[in-house]
Amino acid sequence: MGYYPIIIDLTDKPCLVIGGGGIAYRKAQALVDAGSRVKLISPEVDKRIEALKNVIVVRRVYQPGDLDGYALVFAATGNREVNSIIAHEAAEKGIPINVVDDPELCSFIVPAILRRGDLMIAVTTSGKGPALSKKIKNQLENIFGEEYAPYIALLGEMRERVKELYPTQTEREAAMNRVIDNSEVLDLLRDGRDQEARETALSCI
Numbered sequence: 001m002g003y004y005p006i007i008i009d010l011t012d013k014p015c016l017v018i019g020g021g022g023i024a025y026r027k028a029q030a031l032v033d034a035g036s037r038v039k040l041i042s043p044e045v046d047k048r049i050e051a052l053k054n055v056i057v058v059r060r061v062y063q064p065g066d067l068d069g070y071a072l073v074f075a076a077t078g079n080r081e082v083n084s085i086i087a088h089e090a091a092e093k094g095i096p097i098n099v100v101d102d103p104e105l106c107s108f109i110v111p112a113i114l115r116r117g118d119l120m121i122a123v124t125t126s127g128k129g130p131a132l133s134k135k136i137k138n139q140l141e142n143i144f145g146e147e148y149a150p151y152i153a154l155l156g157e158m159r160e161r162v163k164e165l166y167p168t169q170t171e172r173e174a175a176m177n178r179v180i181d182n183s184e185v186l187d188l189l190r191d192g193r194d195q196e197a198r199e200t201a202l203s204c205i
Contacts, residue, residue, distance in 0.1 A: 010034045151185070
């Protein structure tokens with residue numbers, strides 16, 4: 001199966017998780033973090049799910065028609081037969097679905113993700129080796145440290161300033177490349193010297 005990588009905006013979009021275990025908890029948490037409006041359906045739920053804010057919990061088994069109106073669905077019931085029924089309903093209705101640990105039933109898969117503020121690095125093996133994806137993501141954590149969160153925010157600020165200063169795309173790209181190529185900016189942020197980093201970035205543009 002061929003996959004096309006895409007980053008989707010789920011802000012205020014209705015999303016559904018079917019299942020109530022640990023995996024369902026992680027999926028619901030990730031959707032909440034993405035700003036989605038989340039509903040979870042399961043007769044039994046992990047205590048951590050009950051503690052999640054902005055998640056509507058419906059305590060019952062899945063029923064046909066539950067998928068209506070949702071932008072995206074996760075099936076994590078732990079029952080392949082039930083997951084298969086959910087997947088077929090999603091396919092019929094054109095709703096993207098991920099069936100946990102069953103790539104054959106998925107219309108999309110979830111990569112291992114490293115987040116540093118607005119920086120997101122996704123790693124996938126197209127469902128062939130999730131453990132390897134996780135290992136690579138863990139290795140990347142050592143390369144892209146916490147300083148990248150303020151770094152990306154600073155780049156966003158510089159980008160807006162560059163738009164004001166330069167009329168052409170060529171000039172704008174050159175200015176941003178001067179900031180990115182200056183390793184001192186990132187080093188200063190790594191040392192917690194945010195104002196100095198900002199001044200250095202401004203001098204580059």
